[in-house]
């Protein structure tokens with residue numbers, strides 16, 4: 001196994017830095033030593049930048065292509081068709097997010113994207129769903145031929161990979177097995193199909209489409225077909241993420257930062273208007289709704305006291321989604337356990353929204 005530097009394949013941006021490219025083809029091995037080696041490569045990248053790239057991940061690349069095809073077919077449908085699956089019609093945050101829906105991050109200049117959101121596909125009689133949980137329940141499936149079968153299979157494969165990466169992070173951190181994954185039995189993980197459109201030729205290709213933010217969950221496993229994603233380095237500079245269809249881009253999110261007492265960093269990123277049209281598919285690996293996230297005791301000591309107040313995973317995600325989605329505010333949604341009604345994300349402290 002070797003670690004390559006991503007920018008050996010230049011993306012033409014002139015950026016000299018790179019994100020580690022880690023070959024994880026041994027991640028399903030029973031060989032403990034080999035697994036530890038992968039775990040440490042991932043762990044190191046997660047500590048240093050909080051962003052890295054995985055190759056040899058075992059996700060069927062033809063399935064990835066078929067999933068994009070389903071996204072293309074859905075997003076190409078007329079607006080009225082798509083709006084029949086509008087996320088605002090769902091009580092558990094599933095369905096179509098129109099171009100007009102998502103609340104602007106302050107640095108967005110030419111925001112123009114639509115999305116389709118889904119999660120673990122629970123039955124209609126799921127007790128959490130029946131109790132009105134805002135994040136758990138059945139998916140919404142458009143009647144595009146093959147969509148449900150293809151995307152559900154993609155969800156199955158990507159969620160299994162998310163679990164594997166979480167497992168090796170437990171290993172790397174010296175945590176008891178299951179420290180994280182035992183809290184991912186009915187997770188609030190979401191898959192998002194994204195379609196960005198640069199609206200006209202006058203738009204500056206360096207302008208920001210999706211503004212700077214951190215991801216709210218544990219990990220994000222992102223596949224993208226087009227350039228535009230940028231990551232903030234530890235020195236607060238933006239670098240381009242190169243595109244390679246064989247590769248998953250992985251980043252650490254807020255829940256993981258708190259769990260690891262800040263050892264792993266929830267890293268700001270944004271999407272520019274570099275590509276005229278852009279498809280991407282982030283899968284957000286989260287904990288269960290009711291999991292209380294706080295630094296693992298193994299990662300707290302006199303030199304590194306606990307830096308995070310406990311919070312419930314579902315509360316954090318709901319609070320952030322209420323900030324981001326006007327439809328939830330229209331529905332009068334209030335995150336359970338939220339007294340402050342604050343719209344700030346404490347994990348976005350490091351955000352440097354203006355620099356380029």
Ligand SMILES: O=C(O)CCC(=O)C(=O)O
Nearest residue numbers: 194215224229271280282
């Ligand atoms: O489209 C991308 O490449 C990134 C999307 C993203 O950061 C998000 O949805 O949180």
Ligand SMILES: [Fe+2]
Nearest residue numbers: 213214215269
């Ligand atoms: Fe993100």
